[in-house]
Amino acid sequence: MPMSPDFEKRLNEKLPKIIDRFGTPFHILDEKGIREACSRLSIAFEGFDGYRNFFAVKACPRFEVLKIVQSMGMGFDCSSPAELKMVREIGARPEGIIYTSNNTPLSEYIEALSYGGCILNLDDDSFIKKVTAIKEISGMPERLCLRYNPGDIRGGENEIIGEPTEQKYGTPHERIVAAYRLAKEAGVKYFWLHTMIASNTLKVDYIAETARMLLNVLVLLKKELGIEIEAINIGGGMGIPYHPNVDVFDIIGLTNKISQIMVDFSGKLGYFPRIVSEMGRYVTGPSGVLVTRCINKMHKYKTFIGVDASMSANPRPAIYSTPKEECYHHISVVDRASSETEVVNVVGSLCENNDQFAKERVLPVINEGDPLIIQDTGAHALAMGGPYNARLLPQELLSCVDGSVRLIKEAETYEDYVKTQRRAMNNPQILTF
Ligand SMILES: *Cc1c(COP(=O)(O)O)cnc(C)c1O
DSSP: OOSOHHHHHHHHHHHHHHHHHHOSOEEEEEHHHHHHHHHHHHHHTTTSTTOEEEEEGGGOOOHHHHHHHHHTTOEEEEOSHHHHHHHHHTTOOGGGEEEEOSSOOHHHHHHHHSTTOOEEEESSTHHHHHHHTOTTSOSSOSEEEEEEEOGGGSOOOOTTTOOGGGOSOSEEGGGHHHHHHHHHHTTOOEEEEEOOOOSSBOOHHHHHHHHHHHHHHHHHHHHHHOOOOSEEEOOSOBOOOOSTTSOOOOHHHHHHHHHHHHHHHHHHHSSOOEEEEOOSHHHHGGGEEEEEEEEEEEESSSEEEEESOOGGGOOHHHHOOSSGGGGOOOEEESOOSSOOEEEEEEEOSSSSTTOEEEEEEEEEOOOTTOEEEEOOOTTTTGGGOOOGGGOOOOEEEEEOTTSOEEEEEOOOOHHHHHHHHHHHHHSOOOOOO
């Protein structure tokens, strides 16, 4: 089930007025839906002392969204200096920020550990020495997280992220004990352990087994080094159903399984670590949609519905060509009196043939001028966009719980698009030979 029937109903009622005021295309996020997803997580993890989700900022880096998830008690998972700056700008506290490194330049650690610091999550054991050696920071922070890659201990779950042995992330199993030993020697007092080996999965068992895998590493670390890990970070990757025939991720099923697994381990471990997660897609994915309008209906070898948004506003269908489910975004047409349907391709205006939101899709008959709703764009969709072909990014709106609809990001303008070029031209920096 893609966007919730509740969001769909509220949006459809308001759509004519919203289009009147703001025009198309626009991306709209639903505050109520985002809050409900946060609550579902809190309820599911109620029995886990110290549980917290650190919202993956990259899923939807918008101040108004970050403020909503923050008000629901979430922290943030950041992976770039700009993401760090955004969450600090809205007052995120050091204990509420994880900085997940990933081929990270040293300058970023300085940024991450300034302003009171944050929980550093190091991708590779080689970074421990590198961070310790940075002059501008006074040694390793007291609390450190390391990212683990199980290698061929686990099979891959899906195509987005691939087999663990093919992934660029994490310290290999063979070196994980040595890595914690090194961190301990570097002065770290509180240890976390992180992994993320699945993306957009709906398989509860896979994530539960990932928790078991981390607990096995905890047993190893206790045995080898005598350290007790403060928290296991099960990452993000909990999926959403893009297709109407697919069920939602069973979050209660997951926490039931994890609590059973925790009980199994309590004897072996002698303590219960905190559990934290970094879900992004699960929190905002279904609560965002792209509203666009048919501007050209064309009959070629196929029937094309040309809309006023392009894949620059949602590259997912173009990026994830396999498996097929990954590139599917449900599309609805508002207020169809007739039940007549036809098979169409829904396309944007880029000079790029993969600029197609849907291929050979059965949809109600669409005419020029009709609005279409491209669903589940609240995470890793617009956030992945960019102005290729100088197709500028659309405006973004928030449907608020008080019933109002607010502009939260203007449409990019031509001036926005050329300003970095203009600055360089107006302020020449030339190296002559
Ligand atoms: C992308 C990412 C996430 C969030 O993934 P979702 O699929 O949005 O849940 C969490 N943690 C890390 C390290 C990531 O790279």
